[in-house]
Amino acid sequence: MSGTPPSSVMTSSTTPNNYGDLVAQKRVIVACGTGGVGKTTVAAATAVAAAHGGRRAVVVTIDPAKRLADALGIDALDNTPTVIDGAWTGTLGAMMLDSKATFDDVVTRHATSKDQVEHIFSNRFYVNVSTELPGTQDYMAVEKLNELHFSGDWDLVVVDTPPTRDALAFFEAPKLLTRLLNNTIYKLLISPRPGVLRAVNRAAGGVVRRLSRVVGAEVVDDAIEFFQTFQGMEEGFKKRADETRALLASNDTAFVLVASPRSDTIAEALYFLNRLADADLSVHAVVINRMLAALSTSADEAARLQARLGASPLAGAAQALVDHVHASAGDEDRVSRIMAHVPNATLSRVPLLSSDVHDISALSDIAELLAQDPL
Amino acid sequence: MDPGQFFASSRILIVAGKGGVGKTATSASLALAAAQTGRNVLVVEVAGRLDSAPMFGVDPQGYDEHRVYKHSVDDHSVDNDSGRGRVRCRSITPDAALVDWLSNHGFARIVRRMSKSGLLEIVATATPGIKELLVLGQIKHLEQSRVADLIVVDAPAAGHALNFLKAPLAVHNTARTGVLRRQATEALEMLSDSERCRALLVTIAEETPIKELVETAFAIEDEVGLALGPVVVNGLLPSIEALDTSSELHVSDIGASESGLGAPEISDLVTAANFRRDRLSLQNDQLASLAQQLPLAQIRLPHLFTTSVGLTELKTLTESATASIEAIEQWAGS
Numbered sequence: 001m002s003g004t005p006p007s008s009v010m011t012s013s014t015t016p017n018n019y020g021d022l023v024a025q026k027r028v029i030v031a032c033g034t035g036g037v038g039k040t041t042v043a044a045a046t047a048v049a050a051a052h053g054g055r056r057a058v059v060v061t062i063d064p065a066k067r068l069a070d071a072l073g074i075d076a077l078d079n080t081p082t083v084i085d086g087a088w089t090g091t092l093g094a095m096m097l098d099s100k101a102t103f104d105d106v107v108t109r110h111a112t113s114k115d116q117v118e119h120i121f122s123n124r125f126y127v128n129v130s131t132e133l134p135g136t137q138d139y140m141a142v143e144k145l146n147e148l149h150f151s152g153d154w155d156l157v158v159v160d161t162p163p164t165r166d167a168l169a170f171f172e173a174p175k176l177l178t179r180l181l182n183n184t185i186y187k188l189l190i191s192p193r194p195g196v197l198r199a200v201n202r203a204a205g206g207v208v209r210r211l212s213r214v215v216g217a218e219v220v221d222d223a224i225e226f227f228q229t230f231q232g233m234e235e236g237f238k239k240r241a242d243e244t245r246a247l248l249a250s251n252d253t254a255f256v257l258v259a260s261p262r263s264d265t266i267a268e269a270l271y272f273l274n275r276l277a278d279a280d281l282s283v284h285a286v287v288i289n290r291m292l293a294a295l296s297t298s299a300d301e302a303a304r305l306q307a308r309l310g311a312s313p314l315a316g317a318a319q320a321l322v323d324h325v326h327a328s329a330g331d332e333d334r335v336s337r338i339m340a341h342v343p344n345a346t347l348s349r350v351p352l353l354s355s356d357v358h359d360i361s362a363l364s365d366i367a368e369l370l371a372q373d374p375l
Numbered sequence: 376m377d378p379g380q381f382f383a384s385s386r387i388l389i390v391a392g393k394g395g396v397g398k399t400a401t402s403a404s405l406a407l408a409a410a411q412t413g414r415n416v417l418v419v420e421v422a423g424r425l426d427s428a429p430m431f432g433v434d435p436q437g438y439d440e441h442r443v444y445k446h447s448v449d450d451h452s453v454d455n456d457s458g459r460g461r462v463r464c465r466s467i468t469p470d471a472a473l474v475d476w477l478s479n480h481g482f483a484r485i486v487r488r489m490s491k492s493g494l495l496e497i498v499a500t501a502t503p504g505i506k507e508l509l510v511l512g513q514i515k516h517l518e519q520s521r522v523a524d525l526i527v528v529d530a531p532a533a534g535h536a537l538n539f540l541k542a543p544l545a546v547h548n549t550a551r552t553g554v555l556r557r558q559a560t561e562a563l564e565m566l567s568d569s570e571r572c573r574a575l576l577v578t579i580a581e582e583t584p585i586k587e588l589v590e591t592a593f594a595i596e597d598e599v600g601l602a603l604g605p606v607v608v609n610g611l612l613p614s615i616e617a618l619d620t621s622s623e624l625h626v627s628d629i630g631a632s633e634s635g636l637g638a639p640e641i642s643d644l645v646t647a648a649n650f651r652r653d654r655l656s657l658q659n660d661q662l663a664s665l666a667q668q669l670p671l672a673q674i675r676l677p678h679l680f681t682t683s684v685g686l687t688e689l690k691t692l693t694e695s696a697t698a699s700i701e702a703i704e705q706w707a708g709s
Contacts (some may be wrong), residue, residue: 176402216555
């Protein structure tokens with residue numbers, strides 16, 4: 001794991017007291033969690049909060065809702081940040097990740113010649129790797145994060161992550177290509193040598209011939225050509241993967257788990273945290289999105305009210321109250337279950353809003369809620 | 376439309392949608408609704424999560440096929456056929472499908488070593504969609520061996536619904552020769568035959584999931600040739616007849632003295648009423664937007680004010696599903 005002790009993630013020199021501290025101090029914030037919980041919105045609001053605090057902040061989103069993309073001015077993919085004007089003292093940038101274009105940039109950067117670039121771009125195995133391979137989006141989100149961080153143009157880079165069940169996908173992502181490139185069988189195939197290795201090579205060749213028969217010869221040829229064309233670039237990729245891994249594990253980076261209080265997403269969030277814990281990694285902040293407003297009326301009181309107001313003009317309101325209390329019952333217990341796993345993380349609650357978030361002012365409102373003291 | 380006829384119109388229903396929209400509960404309720412019409416149903420879970428069985432009130436019993444529900448009819452005079460209805464569950468995971476397939480194609484002895492050395496990963500990368508295709512291949516095998524009247528497939532979540540359904544096409548375009556190409560051709564035949572296979576897309580009434588659903592719907596119809604059944608809109612807040620949704624409720628509208636209510640009670644009533652009103656209005660906008668973008672019948676399932684889905688909740692969903700199906704006039708898709 002690139003030699004960085006995992007404990008550097010767990011222990012931070014200054015323990016942030018609330019989300020506002022993270023926004024003010026960190027250089028990288030990664031919003032993670034399962035899909036459908038408002039990760040993109042939280043990531044965007046985080047960058048808005050930093051811009052309000054006078055920092056130069058950029059948010060990299062994966063797949064924003066159309067009206068949010070419109071509001072952020074990133075409807076068109078061009079893979080570089082767009083600067084958004086607003087009533088803040090800092091700078092706000094936003095971009096939507098284009099995985100393929102980012103991958104092409106990476107290859108161009110590491111290639112030794114123009115010829116090599118052209119060969120790689122026209123190889124079908126590469127096209128598959130850069131567009132279809134599971135994990136490519138994670139990998140390219142990390143690459144983009146690295147690029148923006150080291151460009152020196154931004155104080156804070158906020159990254160939205162692709163929806164995934166596996167918390168470690170993002171950490172492991174930089175190793176995606178090096179893992180492929182380090183494959184033993186292909187190493188043998190592309191560098192035939194005399195002697196002992198030739199026998200091994202023949203055995204490997206046998207497997208490959210049989211594979212050709214079932215998956216198709218051209219598929220295998222494309223793959224072999226890909227590995228041959230990539231020769232000489234492995235070291236560059238490996239170095240970059242180590243560098244990125246070190247950045248993610250450093251004290252400059254904070255991980256924010258976004259969840260909703262519904263029991264199924266809480267279960268997913270707990271699975272997520274357990275996976276992180278297995279790898280000695282931890283999150284710095286938890287954002288519970290889509291919370292229903294906590295009301296003081298209990299379920300019993302609501303039921304009594306409903307019985308009393310049954311025939312009055314308030315009967316409808318009473319039914320709404322019964323449903324509301326019923327739906328939010330247990331929300332706080334579930335939030336506590338999450339926090340028991342991450343006692344050092346800050347907690348923010350964002351209410352379920354009565355309208356969709358699709359303008360800067362709504363994002364600013366959420367930014368304010370995020371930084372509020374949870375107590 | 377008669378539910379019996381609905382569930383007899385295709386042998387496979389693929390239930391697809393993004394994560395968090397309640398795909399598994401939708402699959403389970405459709406399976407139960409079909410069992411209530413006397414059909415022998417097999418639910419196939421593809422995500423490897425084993426979430427279906429608990430919804431039928433049964434502990435998950437691993438990945439192999441097991442029965443989770445048997446329909447019993449109290450009144451035999453009403454429907455003498457529906458007593459046959461039952462639901463079984465099983466799981467097919469993409470990783471296991473690839474290993475199985477290679478084992479059956481001459482790699483049985485070395486498939487474990489291929490996995491360890493990373494060669495499996497290279498095979499999967501070289502042929503994007505191979506795992507998903509092989510899952511569909513196993514489903515096709517189940518369909519052809521007639522193990523059930525109806526197979527309900529709980530498709531993978533997240534952004535992968537489309538990848539799953541496009542997998543045969545992707546493999547077909549990559550592999551020009553070999554056994555795999557034949558697999559892809561057969562899977563495409565299955566997907567494009569509406570008597571064998573139909574997709575039901577699931578969403579909730581919110582902007583982003585609806586946007587994704589509409590994109591997915593057009594893509595699978597145009598590119599895969601897969602027939603679409605009705606759209607399932609899950610998690611709908613029921614409207615409240617007695618709630619005035621035309622105007623906002625204010626604290627001052629409620630005379631404390633006459634109603635005998637305390638200030639906190641009034642405040643909570645106002646908050647809950649206005650919140651419900653706003654959410655209902657947002658929901659209606661989204662339903663209208665969906666209907667306008669996608670001219671398909673809708674199966675509407677209610678929001679459950681409970682924390683988890685067990686057999687009681689599943690039956691509530693099933694009632695709504697059946698009622699929605701009865702209200703469908705005809706297939707918009709065929």
